[in-house]
Amino acid sequence: MALPIVNSIISWFLKKRIHQIGLFLKYPTDVQEELLLRLTHTARKTEFGTEFQFSSIKNYKDFTDFVPIQKYESVEPLIERCRKGEQNLFWPTHITWFAKSSGTTNAKSKFIPVSDEALEYCHMKAGKDMLCLFINNNEETLLFTGKALRLGGSSDIYEDNNSYFGDLSAIITENLPFWADYSSAPSQEVSLMAEWETKMEAIIDETIHENITSLVGVPSWMLVLLNRVLERTGKDNILEVWPNLEVYFHGGVNFNPYREQYKKLIPKKDFQYYEIYNASEGFFAIQDINLSKELLLMLDYGIFYEFIPMKKYKGENSKTIPLSEVKKDIDYALIITTNSGLWRYLIGDTIRFTSLEPYRIKITGRTKHYINVFGEELNIENVEDALKLACEKTNATIDDYTVGPIFMKDKNSGGHEWIIEFSKKPENMSYFTELLDNALKSINSDYEAKRYNSMALAMPKIHVAKKGLFYNWLKKKDKLGGQHKVPRLSNSRAFVEELLAL
Template sequence: MAFQIINSIISWFLKKRKHQIELFLKYPKDVQEELLLRLLHTAKNTKFGKEQSFSSIKNYSDFTKKVPIQKYETFEPLIERCRKGEQNLFWPTHIKWFAKSSGTTNAKSKYIPVTDEALEYCHMKAGKDMLCLYINNNPKTQLFTGKGLRLGGSSEVYKDNDSYFGDLSAIITENLPFWADFSSAPSMEVALMAEWETKMEAIIDETINENITSLVGVPSWMLVLLNRVLEKTGKDNILEVWPNLEVYFHGGVNFNPYREQYKKLIPNPNFKYYETYNASEGFFAIQDRNNSKELLLMLDYGIFYEFIDMKNYDGENSKTIPLSEVKLDKDYAIIITTNGGLWRYLIGDTVRFTSLNPYRIKITGRTKHYINVFGEELNIENVEDALKLACDKTNATITDYTVGPIFMQDKKSGGHEWIVEFKKAPENLPYFTELLDNALKSINSDYEAKRYKNMTLGLPKIHNVEKGLFYSWLKKKNKLGGQHKVPRLSNSREFVDELLFLKKS
């Protein structure tokens, strides 16, 4: 009875936010324009604000002329000074938190400033909105009669001078409101354990006898946890362990390659999947409808959005447009200006708008994660769609993969080399390869043109590698857990060669 009362009270509290969401749905242009001017006014007396003449900026046109587009590398000197204790450089309030983010396996670590404003009005607000939207769509939910299992990254926080850095999930865990901590598992002590494999076992020990009603985490790592739960309990599926489980909130990587595996692990046709789109730089979008593959762009988190048409992409020299000028079904790179002190910051993600009223998006990839060695312009969306088709037709399932180029030599054509770890391999790998190739041709006309008579691109070369190879590779690089991701597509052979070497050793 007590849990039912708690469920009702928390649900009522979270539902109230829906009215504020409806405001930016109705007036998106006004909300974004007012937000930009407010951010500029707030930071006009910072070092960056004075250098870029924030006080003289009256509109979006002024903003684009006076403030250059920033990549992390161009903004890093100011961030490093801030980490060493200098303040009022690019945001007026004291900054002590920095989210350490490396993205893919080889990237240099980035330290993204997390201001108190970004923490409260972006990341924390988004966490509540995620629940708000789910509860409004599912009024009979029993979410808060149990606990949500959260699976964060390497969650130890480190001190450096007068600042702190760590995985974003660690920073959020350190700052959770009491009610969120009360309704979550594992305990903070376990959630903040640094060593990934030890933490995994501790999470399982602490939660297998709890009433878990929701899951929160990155699909690839949550899958590892859930399979380990079944190994430890001897159960056939996750609902035998947690019968009241009703929703999985996921983000960080494309869910499509994992969807069928989750359906087998959680065999309930009414089970809900809710996707989120967040990063160390901010929280951007949330699935706002049941059974949807679109995400609602959240416009009142202290983030002003700009976009670059990928057909005209030229990095920091690109021409940008505001949200009010985007079109449907075009790929855009995202530029953000935030209450975390980032100004016209290129985050490296690409999205496509599926609706303009309200603004809903699909994540289509990364500005750097594509293969275009031969003019084939193959992006992550092309690859994932083709993989799904080949897997469906061969009853195969994939755990992980990466793709790199085979460069032309002498008169030999080039190609794409695939390292694929199957959970269930196809009986006939050449047939799977043929299906994948044909699907890519049908999806991407540039790829099809380069494949013509094998003149530029030959048939894909696929290695079916042993189970656990990608896990071993990530472990060797100390990249287990959390937001660490396997790079899917690359214009270099670095990842492919490393995995092939590890396979032989």
């Protein structure tokens, strides 16, 4: 009887947070305005705060007048000084942790400051809220009678001049309270193993005999782990290994390409999927309703939000709007100001509001991850909606893909070159290509216009990748695990060329 009692106590404790969430649901604009003034007041005596007159900021207009929009390159000199030991540069409390960026698109790594305030009141708080919202929607849950399987990224932590850097998941693991090992798996020791493939085997060793009730991690890498669990155990599906699984908390990449594969791996009608939206820079949104594809924007994590309509996007020279002025069904670039000292920081993500009461969003892509070589303005959402349709009509499933341009040459039209790794290949690739092309035309009028008579854009060219191509490519780049991901769309041929060479 001990486990059900513990489950009830933890559930009761977490649900107390619902009343606080209700506060920012009721007064979203007030909560955000108060937060902005609190952040600028806190940092007014820092070097950044002095330079940009934080002491004179009385409202949002002052903030936008005095403080320019920042990209990483703008703040990198201050961050590098902080990494070498200087303090009170952009945030007043001592910063020793830096989350190293883990994307595949930039050769040069970014080091995102992570303050103690951000760890406690953003990242850790969000982890509790993720559970709180799930429990609030699922009163009969027995989540805490078992353990959560957490699959983090690369877990090397490096020291440099008394500062530490590594993957965000490693930083969070290093700072988890001692009791976290009792409620999650693998152990902290295994979570912090450096070599990815060795760590995968150690995770399986530690977890196949545990009562795992929830999964947490990036869909692409969790899929690799779950398939290896089945190989090791000889079972037909994951429920034969962990029969009490209730929910998978996922984020980092679009879940749609993986959804059908997960349904086969976890054949349980009432199994729940909960999406989260987090990054090295902060934790932003959490799915708050069962079976929803919308995420509740969390407004009390020490992050102030601004937005740039993508139709007026000019990078750092863009005009922003606050939360109170956003509208539904418009793509916005996200700007954040955080309790780690990022000020008006252009994170590079694009989102769309699906609801304004409360503020719920959908992630639509990246400001850089699109193809617009020929004026087609093709974004991630267009591509994944079209792929889903083509897969449904051909009974195909996809593991990974990337798309790059074919540049015009002489009198030849340009085009898009696709490399797709199928877990289940369509019987007729020509038909699949035709379906994909027609779906893109119906979704995106700019693409349709450029495809007219193949004058600017020819029919898509699709290569069927050999099994494991993308995994081996990331392995070659030492980018296995965690938040490392395959770039989906690019205006360059660099990724396509590298993959074709393999």
